[in-house]
Amino acid sequence: MKEYPIMFTAEMVRAILDGRKTQTRRCGDRWAKVRPGDRMWVKETWCWCWKCARLNDPEWYHSHDEDDPSIQLDKCGVKYAADSNNAFETCDPMNPKTRKEEFKWQPSIFMPRWASRITLEVVGNRSERVHDISREDCIAEGCPSQDWYRVNGGPEKWFMVLWCNINGKKPGRSWADNPLVHAIEFKRVKP
Known part of the structure; x- marks a missing residue:
């Protein structure tokens, strides 16, 4: 297979x-x-909460592999353009550290396996x-x-x-x- x-x-x-x-x-x-x-x-077209992924923290980001499924534990969740499931209720859009990149839609071509x-x-x-x-x-x-x-x-x-x-x-x-x-x-x- x-x-x-x-x-x-x-x-x-x-x-x-x-x-x-x-x-x-x-x-x-x-x-x-x-x-x-x-x-x-x-x-498919998708996004994740950048705050919860802590991608703005260079030390954390460089110590993790993008395709490592354990990264999901640090996210509020993945959201898919096809539906309204997995909303980011726990994210704080008022936090100035996360506002600028939060909820950025990613084209399907960039979806990693763990997010499917x-x-x-x-x-x-x-x-x-x-x-x-x-x-x-x-x-x-x-x-x-x-x-x-x-x-x-x-x-x-x-x-x-x-x-x-x-x-x-x-x-x-x-x-x-x-x-x-x-x-x-x-x-x-x-x-």
């Missing part, structure tokens, strides 16, 4: 947490090696052209609801808009390019 990091938007994280998203499509050769049984840890709250187990991986996605697979990609797609043109249109929003300006990955993708099916691993 191998572990891979995988980035998701806040909207797609909510769909995973709601149980609506069980598939993702990704471009690139790196996804071809992902096999059933492998795990993917989700990287979602692990996915791969159950399938196949290659196909992005236009070959079925209606059922569009729904498994996290389409909001039947009511939404009845009004807005179906799950296929929803998926096309999602794809264009994420990949539209990337050469060779736009909807019009109809790129080869890896359709990865997964299930959420419960903690």
Whole structure:
């Protein structure tokens, strides 16, 4: 079993947490090696309370490894852009030592493994052209609801808009390019 990091938007994280998203499509050769049984840890937009992490204390900061899970003990918590869980009730935003950097959102690309709250187990991986996605697979990609797609043109249109929003300006990955993708099916691993 191998572990891979995988980035998701806040909207797609909510769909995973709601149980609506069980598939993702990704471009690139790196996804071809992902096999059933492998795990993917989700990287999402996040922040932590800088006061509690004591990152302004150089002696403390330089004596700890960023990926050391024990660092969490010194934090009020991690907050995720996809939801309002893990609010920093114990932090003091009036403290002048912490005000300037507290609650700074970090892009998903910078999320360390210890801060990830979602692990996915791969159950399938196949290659196909992005236009070959079925209606059922569009729904498994996290389409909001039947009511939404009845009004807005179906799950296929929803998926096309999602794809264009994420990949539209990337050469060779736009909807019009109809790129080869890896359709990865997964299930959420419960903690």
